[in-house]
Amino acid sequence: xxxxxxxxxxxxxxxxxxxxxxxxxxxxxxxxxxxxxxxxxxxxxxxxxxxxxxxxxxxxxxxxxxxxxxxxxxxxxxxxxxxxxxxxxxxxxxxxxxxxxxxxxxxxxxxxxxxxxxxxxxxxxxxxxxxxxxxxxxxxxxxxxxxxxxxxxxxxxxxxxxxxxxxxxxxxxxxxxxxxxxxxxxxxxxxxxxxxxxxxxxxxxxxxxxxxxxxxxxxxxxxxxxxxxxxxxxxxxxxxxxxxxxxxxxxxxxxxxxxxxxxxxxxxxxxxxxxxxxxxxxxxxxxxxxxxxxxxxxxxxxxxxxxxxxxxxxxxxxxxxxxxxxxxxxxxxxxxxxxxxxxxxxxxxxxxxx
Ligand code: NAP
Numbered sequence: 001x002x003x004x005x006x007x008x009x010x011x012x013x014x015x016x017x018x019x020x021x022x023x024x025x026x027x028x029x030x031x032x033x034x035x036x037x038x039x040x041x042x043x044x045x046x047x048x049x050x051x052x053x054x055x056x057x058x059x060x061x062x063x064x065x066x067x068x069x070x071x072x073x074x075x076x077x078x079x080x081x082x083x084x085x086x087x088x089x090x091x092x093x094x095x096x097x098x099x100x101x102x103x104x105x106x107x108x109x110x111x112x113x114x115x116x117x118x119x120x121x122x123x124x125x126x127x128x129x130x131x132x133x134x135x136x137x138x139x140x141x142x143x144x145x146x147x148x149x150x151x152x153x154x155x156x157x158x159x160x161x162x163x164x165x166x167x168x169x170x171x172x173x174x175x176x177x178x179x180x181x182x183x184x185x186x187x188x189x190x191x192x193x194x195x196x197x198x199x200x201x202x203x204x205x206x207x208x209x210x211x212x213x214x215x216x217x218x219x220x221x222x223x224x225x226x227x228x229x230x231x232x233x234x235x236x237x238x239x240x241x242x243x244x245x246x247x248x249x250x251x252x253x254x255x256x257x258x259x260x261x262x263x264x265x266x267x268x269x270x271x272x273x274x275x276x277x278x279x280x281x282x283x284x285x286x287x288x289x290x291x292x293x294x295x296x297x298x299x300x301x302x303x304x305x306x307x308x309x310x311x312x313x314x315x316x317x318x319x320x321x322x323x324x325x326x327x328x329x330x331x332x333x334x335x336x337x338x339x340x341x342x343x344x345x346x347x348x349x350x351x352x353x354x
Contacts, residue, residue: 002099003032007147010122012076019147020120025076027122027145033099034148036106038091040125042161043068043118043138044169046087047194047269048292049080050136065128068138072125078118085292086118087136089144090155090165100148111161113168114144115151115323135344137162153323159330160345167340170196171326172317173267173290174203178325180263180286180313181207188261188280190243191268192216192235193225196290198340199326200265201234202333215256217243217276225339232335243273250279266291266315274299281310290315 003009007019010026019025031037045053045068057063072078078086093110096103106112114121125142132138146152155164173196181187187204191197197216204214213236218226221240229235237256241248253260260282266273271293278299281287287310289299299312319325330337 001032002034003147005034005148007120007122007149010145010147018120019077019122020117023075025122027072027076027124027143029124029143031095031097033097035097036093036100036146036150036152037095038089038112038114038144038146039094040089040091040123040140040142040144042090042165043078043140044087044089044165045078045136045138046080046083046085046118046169046292047136048083049085049087051269052080052083054133059133061131061133064133065131065138069125069128072123077121077123083292084119086121088114088116088118088165088169089121089123090161091144094143105154106152111155112152113155113165114146115153115168115171115318116146117317121145121150135162135166137165137344151318156327159327160341162344163330163340164327166195166344167199167326167330168323170199170290171322172315172319173197173265174199174329175319175322175325176288176290176313176315177203177263177265178207179319180288181212182262183207183209184211185262186213186215186257186259186282187263187265188215188217188257190217190264190266190273190277190280191291192229192238193218193223194267194269197265197267198225198229198336199329200267200290201229202329202336203325204263204265205234206329206332213237215239215261217241217249217280219243224343228335228339243268243276244270246275246279249276253280261285263288266294269293271295272298275302275306278303278306278308278310281308283309284311286311286313288313288315
């Protein structure tokens with residue numbers, strides 16, 4: 001039996017939808033000829049989604065595990081109904097359907113990371129073994145399905161799994177910065193000390209060169225990542241401000257961004273930061289909203305309301321070659337690789353859960 005290459009055959013509700021937009025997917029282990037079935041080990045929950053669950057359950061790892069299990073049971077996929085976002089998985093290929101056997105980049109037994117969102121990935125969870133509150137990664141036992149159109153990457157040998165997953169989850173950010181930034185440009189990264197922010201800063205530093213300028217905005221100046229970015233010269237200036245407070249950011253702009261940024265990259269995991277990002281952008285510049293907490297309405301009406309002629313780019317998580325680009329940024333920048341290793345490469349803590 002061959003399914004739709006985009007996965008519509010797995011949609012239960014509403015009929016006629018594609019999997020990302022669907023409320024509920026068929027996550028059964030029935031094998032279609034053009035699907036790849038995987039045994040899942042690790043989920044990297046999207047940061048906006050994990051922050052929402054942390055806001056609801058605090059540090060209660062069991063409650064977060066139960067929340068994820070309930071979502072997956074109800075929807076057949078990890079699709080947070082509040083944030084609309086998902087994440088990605090690491091797993092081992094269990095079966096490659098006969099229609100895809102000509103592919104030479106994947107075979108049963110390979111360990112891969114999915115590069116498509118969990119919001120469109122049929123997922124079944126048998127257990128959540130550990131929740132890492134510090135990283136938003138869940139050690140699980142379960143199964144997932146990749147459609148014919150699905151994108152994946154074989155895990156690299158030289159990067160620990162949890163680090164690779166953290167980097168691949170946000171691979172679109174450094175890859176898009178490498179594409180949009182140019183020598184001599186000023187780039188401003190909002191939420192500079194998170195996963196995507198740190199990688200975006202490194203990609204920006206590489207792209208703008210010595211004549212360019214990279215500025216970061218973080219809510220607290222003393223985080224290890226903020227220190228790293230300043231001490232290793234990835235940032236020329238650091239604005240410590242809550243990006244939800246557009247006026248507070250605006251106050252710091254004349255000093256930190258004497259000429260406004262040609263490219264602003266929004267990497268935060270909370271809502272309400274659209275206007276501050278737009279205010280940091282020069283006329284005819286580009287604001288790249290990588291954040292899943294971005295409101296289209298707030299961005300569009302906010303820019304209009306303050307008369308800003310800027311191009312706004314929605315953070316498409318996929319760019320051709322983005323996984324390779326993101327892992328290369330890590331390899332090219334040993335201080336950043338060391339930081340990711342320390343932050344994500346450890347054995348996760350968190351209570352075991354049913
Ligand atoms: P992360 O590691 O959790 O980083 C989030 C960053 O935002 C942190 O540096 C955090 O600072 C900062 N932040 C939070 N509140 C802030 C505020 N009020 N003002 C300024 N900065 C603030 O998240 P991530 O994994 O890099 O993901 C970032 C965003 O990208 C999330 O919204 C995520 O959902 C989204 N995402 C998008 C895609 C896509 O395909 N477009 C893919 C994956 C993720 P502190 O840590 O100091 O609080």
